[in-house]
Amino acid sequence: MPAVTLALVGAGLRGQTYARLAHATGAGQVVAVAEPDPVRRSAAAEEFGIPPHQVYDDWSDLAGRARLADAAIIATQDRQHTEPAIRLAGAGYHLLLEKPMATEEHEAAAIAAAAERNKIMLVACHVLRYTPYTRMLKSLVDSGRIGRLISVEHLEPVGWWHQAHSFVRGHWRSTATSSPMLLAKACHDIDWLVHLFGRPPRRVSSFGSLTHFRADAAPPGAAPRCLDCTIEHTCPYSAKRLYLNCLGDAESEFWPLSAVTDTPTEEAVLEALRTGPYGRCVYACDNDAVDHQVVSMEFDDGATCSFTMSAFTPMEHRRTRLHGTHGFLDGDGTTIRLVDFLTGSQELVHVSTAGAAAGGHAGGDEGLIAAFLEAVATGDATALTSDAAASLATHRVVWAAEQARLTGSVITLGPL
16 A cells, blocks of 8 residues: 655644654655744755655645645644644645644634535544553443443643643743643543543533742742752752753653754753743743643533643653442553452553653554554544544533633533
């Protein structure tokens, strides 16, 4: 079977990850790239052997040509998904769209409508659906091993340094330039929980705020930049410690360090921390992303679900407890403990994971790419666990939760 040809729209960290995985399988071939940053654009063109006439500095130039590939990977910044998705769907590209679909509900609805209108496959990159762990956990739930699912507790441990990197100093720090934390980071988890239940909730409430990463929490003596700070060595969020410690480790140089500098040397890191956004004190940034949030959901049969997102954790696998009428499941991303109420017995199910929690999403990145390439190559979407309409439905739960947080209300979800 010939390789699926791909156009890469956005050659940042996520775009590179998906493109490399597709290329590595041999089932995908990147034949065009659109990327405004000249360094990343040139690097992608060289890495994938893309001919110069199919290298673009703007996605609209690519979209203005006759269709160049079977599918497109859209991995632009959150607020730059809508136009390329609609235009490329109209040109007949199947789409792998980085989450979130869009930052506004009406834009996500327009993307889903474009996918349906043009009869193309569109997959939002909810990679947690595609991990071996998820497949095992959902099979246990769907097979009735714990009876009827009554309630779920789910924790997303963002990680103290990840919060500082991405959501205090980084691209996703501001609702105005990116999207709310629940959409930018945790739409993964809301989608995953809806996937476990098999349907969206009926009612949603939420609480959360930016509590720590703000000026009034700064310790005495803190300076605007870590390199100028006399108490930097006592701070768990030191940019100097975080980014210099990345040097010499290939995975850490790819992420998070490549967001800070394209040159992995001590001199380049220090210069970036002196002048760029990643060297700022975490208590002196222009951030408004919440650092903790809880979401409560109620389903049509009375089942409930609680989701907690917290910055104040190690960065590790999500943890989930599922309470059923006949049993209990407790999972940490690699191991599932099953308690049977009839016998009182306990069973440990160990799941083989590919990739790290911080990088490959425990095999989810690989699983998503394999399923997408198979679907495009065969024209059969059954390998995919969601489509544009399903992702729009779970995004609507996120927007409802954020509305509930901002208004202090309980939101009843209407029909799609």
